Amino acid sequence: MDTPNALVCSQQRRQEDYMTDQEDRYPYTSPLETVTSLFSSSSSASSSSNTKSSINDWIPKDPIVVGIVSAAGATCLTLGSIAGYRRYWRRIRNANSVTTGMLDRRTWIRGIVTSVGDGDNLRLYHTPGPFFRYPFKIRSIPSTTKELKDETIHIRIAGVDAPENAHFGQPAQPHAKESLEWLRGTILGKRMRCQLLAKDQYNRIVAVPYINRLLWFDKPLPLLMLKEGMAVVYEAGGAEYGPWGIDKMKSIEAKARSSKKGLWSLKKFEHPSDFKARMKRPDEVRVPSTSNAKSRSLLGRIWGWISG
DSSP states (O other): OOOHHHHHHHHHHHHHHHHHHHHHHSOSSOHHHHHHHHHHHHHHHHHHHHHHHHHHHHSOOOHHHHHHHHHHHHHHHHHHHHHHIIIIISOOOSGGGOOHHHHHTTOEEEEEEEEEEETTEEEEEEOOSSTTSTTSOOOOOOOSHHHHTTOSEEEEETTEEOOOOOBTTBOOOTTHHHHHHHHHHHHTTOEEEEEEEEEOTTSOEEEEEEEOOSSSOOEEHHHHHHHTTSOEEOOSTTOOOTTTOHHHHHHHHHHHHHTTOGGGGSSSOOOHHHHHHHHOOGGGSOOOOHHHHHHHHHHHHHHHHHHO
8 A cells, every 4th residue: 555655756757747748749849940940040150150261261361461451551541531631621721722623623611701801702711620610619710810810711702793992092982881781791700601613813712602501501692692782793704603604693683773772772873893993093004015024924934834
């Protein structure tokens, strides 16, 4: 006759046998899952092995080759960094720093207007790269006349001509003061984007300035000046008219004229170019002699050959 302990042990063995039988009949992982997992692990192991082997095949083992490849990579990185800095991050100090290549490419620059001395001129402090604006601001813009000396680009606004201010003892043209004050109030201290086009005979950079706007398209300054009647279309030889062309600018000028805006409200209007011609002194229009012209031309060619 079995004792109570023997009965308990017998029941435990029967329960364990039953659980083992259930596990054999109904495994936790289905056959499909088992096959899929085996295939995936095998495939990933094979893929990883092939990738590593192919990468290892490409890595040079010869120390000389390794040295040459490393030197070439370092050289390319250095030259690329220098080229990127010169093209995008190097600050253009003044008009003398603007190269022919920049003008040929019609380079775009950004900057702050530091002064406005005439109705169609401005001085721009070039601010390349991200370090003049928050959140990366680590460079500041000079504020004194001494600090700004030779550090700004003299910009002649393309395609427009404003009334002449008083200078060299000559009187100011009517509406010159109003045009100058309007321009100062519109752009002084503002951030602008300029497309560089050419260099004129006064060593100014002819450019198309755009007033920077945070949430909308930048505003083209020449068109705004014409629209408000603060200038007229500049029609002298070699004039630049930006992407719009003279016809578009003349159309805007005509609308301002018909609305009698700005200088068009004057009872007697004189074109700025006619005013300048009338105010020229005799010694300013004197034509040099042929011999002097030839002499200067020869010296210019010699200097050009020397300077390369």
